[in-house]
Amino acid sequence: MSTALRNLQLISDFNVKPLAQFLAATNDSFEVDVAPFAQVYQSLDMPPASTDETAVVWTLPERIIPSFARAMSLEKVCHESCLAETRDFAKAVLTFARKRRYVFVSSWALPSDHRGYGVLDWMPQIGLSNLIARMNLCLADELSKAPNVHILDVTRWLGSGTGITPPKMWYAAKVPFSNAVFERAAKDCLSAMRAVKGQSRKLIVVDLDNTLWGGVIGETGWQGVRLGGHDHVGEAFKDFQSSLLALSNRGIQLAIVSKNDETVAIEAIDLHPEMVLKRRHFAGWRINWSDKAANITSLVQELNFGLSAVVFIDDNPVERDRVAAALPDVMVPEWPIDPTAYVTALRKLDCFDVAVLTNEDRNRTAMYAAERDRRTVMLVADSADTWLSKLDTHLRIARIDSSNIARVAQLFNKTNQLNLSTRRLPDSEILAWSNAPKRSMIAVSATDKFGEMGLVGVVSVEVDACHGRLVDFILSCRVMGRKVEDAMLHVAAAEAARLGGTSLVAQYLPTARNRPTLDVFRDFKLTEKDNQLFFAGSLDHFTVPNEVVVDYGMGNIRSVHNALVRLDCSVKTSDKVHELDANSWRAARCLVGRASLLSTRQCCHLLIPFARWRGEERSFAFRLGGGIRSHQRKCYLVEKSPKNKPNRAWRRQAK
Amino acid sequence: MHYSIDQIIASIYLAIDEINKQSPAHAQLSKESTTILLGDGGILDSLGLINLIVCIEEKIVFEIGRQVILLDEESLMNPEGPYRSVGSLASWILSRIG
Numbered sequence A: 001m002s003t004a005l006r007n008l009q010l011i012s013d014f015n016v017k018p019l020a021q022f023l024a025a026t027n028d029s030f031e032v033d034v035a036p037f038a039q040v041y042q043s044l045d046m047p048p049a050s051t052d053e054t055a056v057v058w059t060l061p062e063r064i065i066p067s068f069a070r071a072m073s074l075e076k077v078c079h080e081s082c083l084a085e086t087r088d089f090a091k092a093v094l095t096f097a098r099k100r101r102y103v104f105v106s107s108w109a110l111p112s113d114h115r116g117y118g119v120l121d122w123m124p125q126i127g128l129s130n131l132i133a134r135m136n137l138c139l140a141d142e143l144s145k146a147p148n149v150h151i152l153d154v155t156r157w158l159g160s161g162t163g164i165t166p167p168k169m170w171y172a173a174k175v176p177f178s179n180a181v182f183e184r185a186a187k188d189c190l191s192a193m194r195a196v197k198g199q200s201r202k203l204i205v206v207d208l209d210n211t212l213w214g215g216v217i218g219e220t221g222w223q224g225v226r227l228g229g230h231d232h233v234g235e236a237f238k239d240f241q242s243s244l245l246a247l248s249n250r251g252i253q254l255a256i257v258s259k260n261d262e263t264v265a266i267e268a269i270d271l272h273p274e275m276v277l278k279r280r281h282f283a284g285w286r287i288n289w290s291d292k293a294a295n296i297t298s299l300v301q302e303l304n305f306g307l308s309a310v311v312f313i314d315d316n317p318v319e320r321d322r323v324a325a326a327l328p329d330v331m332v333p334e335w336p337i338d339p340t341a342y343v344t345a346l347r348k349l350d351c352f353d354v355a356v357l358t359n360e361d362r363n364r365t366a367m368y369a370a371e372r373d374r375r376t377v378m379l380v381a382d383s384a385d386t387w388l389s390k391l392d393t394h395l396r397i398a399r400i401d402s403s404n405i406a407r408v409a410q411l412f413n414k415t416n417q418l419n420l421s422t423r424r425l426p427d428s429e430i431l432a433w434s435n436a437p438k439r440s441m442i443a444v445s446a447t448d449k450f451g452e453m454g455l456v457g458v459v460s461v462e463v464d465a466c467h468g469r470l471v472d473f474i475l476s477c478r479v480m481g482r483k484v485e486d487a488m489l490h491v492a493a494a495e496a497a498r499l500g501g502t503s504l505v506a507q508y509l510p511t512a513r514n515r516p517t518l519d520v521f522r523d524f525k526l527t528e529k530d531n532q533l534f535f536a537g538s539l540d541h542f543t544v545p546n547e548v549v550v551d552y553g554m555g556n557i558r559s560v561h562n563a564l565v566r567l568d569c570s571v572k573t574s575d576k577v578h579e580l581d582a583n584s585w586r587a588a589r590c591l592v593g594r595a596s597l598l599s600t601r602q603c604c605h606l607l608i609p610f611a612r613w614r615g616e617e618r619s620f621a622f623r624l625g626g627g628i629r630s631h632q633r634k635c636y637l638v639e640k641s642p643k644n645k646p647n648r649a650w651r652r653q654a655k
Numbered sequence B: 001m002h003y004s005i006d007q008i009i010a011s012i013y014l015a016i017d018e019i020n021k022q023s024p025a026h027a028q029l030s031k032e033s034t035t036i037l038l039g040d041g042g043i044l045d046s047l048g049l050i051n052l053i054v055c056i057e058e059k060i061v062f063e064i065g066r067q068v069i070l071l072d073e074e075s076l077m078n079p080e081g082p083y084r085s086v087g088s089l090a091s092w093i094l095s096r097i098g
Helices: A017-026 A040-044 A066-072 A079-097 A128-143 A154-158 A167-173 A179-196 A232-249 A262-271 A292-303 A317-326 A339-348 A364-380 A384-391 A405-414 A427-434 A484-498 A515-523 A557-566 A582-595 A600-614 A648-654 B005-020 B046-064 B086-097
Strands: A007-012 A031-034 A054-058 A102-106 A149-152 A203-206 A253-259 A282-288 A310-313 A393-399 A439-448 A451-464 A467-475 A503-507 A527-529 A533-536 A548-552 A622-624 A635-637
Touching: A007 A017, A007 A040, A017 A031, A017 A179, A017 B046, A040 A079, A054 A079, A054 A179, A066 A079, A066 A128, A079 A102, A079 A128, A079 A149, A102 A179, A128 A149, A149 A154, A149 A179, A154 A179, A167 B046, A203 A232, A203 A292, A232 A253, A232 A339, A253 A292, A253 A364, A262 A282, A282 A292, A282 A364, A292 A310, A292 A317, A364 A451, A393 A484, A405 A427, A405 A439, A405 A451, A405 A467, A427 A439, A439 A467, A439 A484, A451 A484, A467 A484, A484 A503, A484 A548, B005 B046, B005 B086, B046 B086
Parallel strands: A007 A031, A007 A054, A054 A102, A102 A149, A203 A253, A203 A310, A253 A282, A393 A548, A467 A503
Antiparallel strands: A393 A439, A439 A451, A451 A467, A503 A533, A527 A533, A622 A635
């Protein structure tokens, strides 16, 4: 798989050229630049060769941290001084990382043949093992401040035995590690680069007989397969299932493609008492007697994956050969004959690393199960509209902040099909863009009666004079065709209007995979001009479709209620103006940042019913601000000042 | 103990396999006695040659059971010396351990 990371800089305090050679040998699309030997701080201070540069910083603790060098000579050294120098190093890396796309930093380890203080080596304030563990934690804490900096675990590269330094290479060429170490380091760096680029494998498709359990279920029934129990082979299969479940827990999807009778196989999954993997853990399955390559193709289409996201695990070499030949993008690892080696074989796969783990990732399997339920409803519905209305889809919109930036960046960098401009941006650039004047970026989360779908879309607009421009329109494939697209366009138009725009244009930028975006935009009530440029002369007609409910910022009434109750608010109601009492100012402050998204109509929908529902006196305060249409006038929720005047925040927003 | 030139060349080829793992397709060393290692026509840089020599030392220990010191500064500077080709290197090694 191509990593598409072309400019790679290696910075080290030893001769790191063997790593450059292994990387270049693995992927000749790299332009690897090795920084001058042993000039780490100088190299960290240099400007980047290009804006897309990625760097690997691999240092030896005894060379980059002077106090640690003295500690390794078993001098009495204050451990705090090592930590202070670690923080200095981290600070230099953070500064360096501001102008790089991604930076990977190695953790530190003691040479495996260095005995340090022997049995005292884990003693605080004495031992080197204790000290280097603290230095690594300090480094991790400091570097976690930058989302584009990732630490790679050097102990995985050093391995056992083969990692021992051949001293001759050190004395002759300042190369401190064996070739095997550099080879593992290169593989790990490539895996990390795939992770940050969103190119990791996301779906494991497994066979059943002799893969998830021992034996052929069609012959023995589920009671006769080897799984768990007092049987070392059965235990190995059960452990393999547990390892798959662990991957599932961190967002890797599982699916089944097996030549079997579906009824018999599903019965085994449901009834066998030692099955670790239950039906709910699988995003989908194809259990039949058809060709497995065809089944995998059909399954990934259903699940909206690309074939390059798939790993296929099957004990049968003939089936593996067939899939590998028919679907070259699918990863088909060689698989051991011995089931007791399955767990090790799975752990050796380095293709599942991710740079970000969101709640959406963790809950994805449940989302696929909900999707199956949705399809069931669709099958029995009279029409698509009936189906959509039965789904009871709610959208929540929110501005971009630290709570959702990870998932937003994931959508920016991984969404292909429904993506208007396919801008690939890191977290920092997304935040900077969305916080600029006359720009707005909104995250859209969806839920329906079958469950939470998480953050599924992003829209952004910028306004120049009165001309609004739709910059980003990104939507997860999972919710395409659910009228969410229409609701998102409504949100974009409302935001353009809020920023003073009276019209909206959207330029479709074609890529190899975003043709569905063009089709969606052609269905909107927009005028298409040359070069797939879409134009709306007025923002009036972008309404929320009947099948979708949009909750603006503050969430639904119950969540508003819960927020205020937690803050011990009491609220008074009057006919026209609702004011928040002095005790409830914190609630107002919580909500005021989001209130600019509220129109009067939404305010009526959210706040007034809430007030009635509570049935007690309350004190909301809101003022009406300007807007292009009466129903789009903005409502500002403010705290009550001692003189009952709007506070500074309100005045600023009201302007 | 008598060692043959074929044993030595086999160890050199094992080392070449290892070095080739870190070289792109166009810079692979071929496993022939005429392959140039140093001087005109050679494709290894100084680090690559040092790496190969150290690797051959390890392979000879593992395959033949003899410890031998092959890395020599003067030879690294002499393109007509023992490091010139796989064949010349094998003969030189045999003369040292034979």
